[in-house]
Amino acid sequence: MFLFFWYFSGVTQLLILLSDSAGFTGFRQSALVSTLWMIPLILFPARMRWLAAMIGIPLWICSLAGFGYFLVYGQEFSQSVIFIMFESNQSEASEYLMQYFAWWMVPLFIGYGLGAWLLWRKLRPVYLPWPKAIFACLLLFTLSLGYTVTRQLIINADSHRALDKIEDRLEPATPWQLIVGYHQYRQQLSNMQAMLKNKNSVAPVKHLSDARAGLPSTLVLVIGESTNRQRMSLYGYPRQTTPNLDRLRNQLDVFDNVVTPRPYTIEALQQILTFADQENPDRYLTTPSVVNLMKQAGYKTFWITNQQTMTKRNTMLTTLSQEADKQVYLNNNREQNARQYDDDVLKPFDNVLADPALRKFVVVHLLGTHMNYQYRYPPEYEFFTDRRGVPPNVTDHQLSTYNSYDNAVRFNDQVVSxxxxxxxxxxxxxxxxxxxxxxxxxxDPDHPDVLGRSEGAPTAPMYTVPFIIWRSPSWKAHQQLDLASMTSRPYSSAHFIHTWANLAGLHFDELDYSKSLVSTQYQVHPLLIGNPEHPKNLIDFSEISPGLSQPLAREKEIAKSARRKTINSHL
Known part of the structure; x- marks a missing residue:
């Protein structure tokens, strides 16, 4: 009976333990929490087999996510992955399933299900006298939930902190990882919506001044999706994936050492678009966003998105977009089919440019090169179809996906240019x-079997992002910034709002020029990546990517030293 219920969490946790990708805690907790499901079978032994099936089938279905994720990545199904799952719509989730699915997974899933069925067949009822049955059930409840709940409520005066600790204990076991994930997703969504409803309670930046106050200005922020700069010919990739940006190269300031703090859209943009960062991940709830900042500076704000939205408020990111004065939601389809391409943003973008407002701030959010890649470009952009320019590590089975990604990058180049x-x-x-x-x-050659993103198994392509600026001649003449001398600075987009404000000519008390990529007061800060909810696991990007250029060796050492000081201070 115990083995049957342990199976749905324990198999994956045992694989994780044996692969040395995590410690013993998850294995232990999954075993303890799994004993909860034995209680109904002990109380009602005559219906034992029926009850076991009614409980076991949902547990098996829920466990497939964690089991499948381990097969793909060799990592535990993390909280970040759960969060992304709830931020995805049905079509997007099916795209991921199709992208990751491989034939060899079929027999493993069949074998996994067969193991559960065989254990179910071996189940036999356990008849106990009623007092002993009650005692056994109380003991099982204490082992699975009772002790953890009681202990955390006693040692934590704050009930919210106690609940967080309880959720941490339950999370390794099925189906609690999904329940905990959904609870935390709803909690975060509620926080964002509360911030939107009560935005007047979020204090504006202090002592804001604008070097261009009262003058015409149009500032545009284009946010791409899932685009690795290492696959752009603009950054030296041998295939011509960005012919249009290559042609515009002498008009652009191309920054080649920028990384993102998180490899997931929502968590990355929580930092990119606000004053939150890896040391202060919750600041997005209590500080102004870049949209609020620009509104405070007197700009009319627009948000154009091709990210899928079933309704205007169905995701945290959509909620954030509601801070703008006007929104254009383009992708309201039930499916992310081939007809919903990023060039759909061009017409509304032209309409915004024609808006008579003197000062405009425009956010354009693209689908970019989001998986499933063949849906990101029209058939006429099927440019890469063979092995020319493909690294030798790419297998015949991988070639189609590899080419599709490059085609998506090439169409993204068409849209951005x-x-x-x-x-x-x-x-x-x-x-x-x-x-x-x-x-x-x-x-990619350094990790030839890795596809997608996993914070638990980070690789450089998950974090290296393009960062490109086009400035009008009049803006260059006014600002007179020598950006060409700054393009190789190591920089985390977690500090983006400081760079944006600096570029826009804004000044306020909260602005930290040392975190501005374009400031003469710029300083090297740690390029922290990882989940900030577990600060001990934060690492500097240079630890997974030793490819920083030699002229930056001294800055790299400074960054490492700063990282140690920052993390020690944070802890």
Missing amino acids: TLIEHFAATKPDGFLLYLSDHGEAVF
């Missing part, structure tokens, strides 16, 4: 900045 050209054609007084939320690993 067209946005720049349309913007330039209006002869604006302003700038356009393009960066991606995070990167993507697609069978």
Whole structure:
């Protein structure tokens, strides 16, 4: 009976333990928590087999996510993955399943299900006298939940902290990892919606001044999706994946050492678009966003998105977009089919540029190179179809996906370059900045079997992002910043809001020029990656990517030293 219920959490936890990707805690907790399901079978032995099936089938279904994730990544199904799962719509989730699915997983899933069925067949009822049955059930409840709940309520005066600790204990076991994930997702969503409802309670930045106050300005922020700069010819990739940006190269400031703090859209943008960072991940709830900042500076704000939205408020990111004065939601389909391409943003973008407002701030959020890659570009952009320019590590089975990603990058180049050209054609007084939320690993030579993103198994392509600025001649003349001398600075997009404010000519008390990529007061800060909920596990990006250029060796050492000081201070 115990083995049957332990099986749905224990098999995956045992594999994790044997692979040395995590310690013994998860294995122990899954075993303890699994004893809870034995209680109904002891209380009602005559219906034991029926009850076991009614409980076991949902447990088996819920356990497939963790089991499948381990098969793909060799890692535990983390809280971050659960969060992303609840931020995805049905179509997006099915795309991921199709992308990760491999034939060899079929017999493993069949064998996994067969093991559960065989244990179910071996179940036999346990008849105990009623007093002993009650005692046994109380003991099992204490082992599974009672002790943990009681202990945390006693040692934590704060009930919310106690609940967090209880959830940590339950999380390794099925189905609690999904229940905990959903609870935390709803909690975060509620926080964002509360911030939107009560945005007047979020204090504005202090002593804001604007070097261009009262003058015409149009500032554009283009947010890409899942685009790894290492796959852009603009950054030296041998395939011509960005021919249009290559052509515009002499008009651009191309920063080649920018990384994202998190490899997931929501968690990355919580930091990129606010004053939150890896040391202070919750600041997005209590400080102004870049949209609030620009509104405070007197800009009319627009948000154009091709990210899928079933309703205007169905995701945390959509909720954040509601802070803008006007929103354009383009992707309201039930499916992310091939007809929903990023060039759909061009018409509303032109409409915004034609808006008579004197000062405009525009966010354009693309689907970019989001998986499933073949849905990100029209058939006529099927440019890469063979092995020319493909690293030798890419297998025949991987080739189609590898080429699809490069085709998606090439179409993304078409969209971003067209946005720049349309913007330039209006002869604006302003700038356009393009960066991606995070990167993507697609069978890269250093990790030839890795596809997608996993914070538990980080690789450089998941974090290296493009960071490109186009400035109008009038803006360059006014600001006179020598950005060409700054393009190789190591930088985390977690500090993006300081760079944006600096570029926009804003000044306020909270602005930290040492965190601005374009400031003369810039300083090297640690390029921290990882889950900030577990600060001991934060690492500097240089630890997974030794490829920083030699001229930056001294800055790299400074960054490592700063990282040690920062983490020690944080702990």
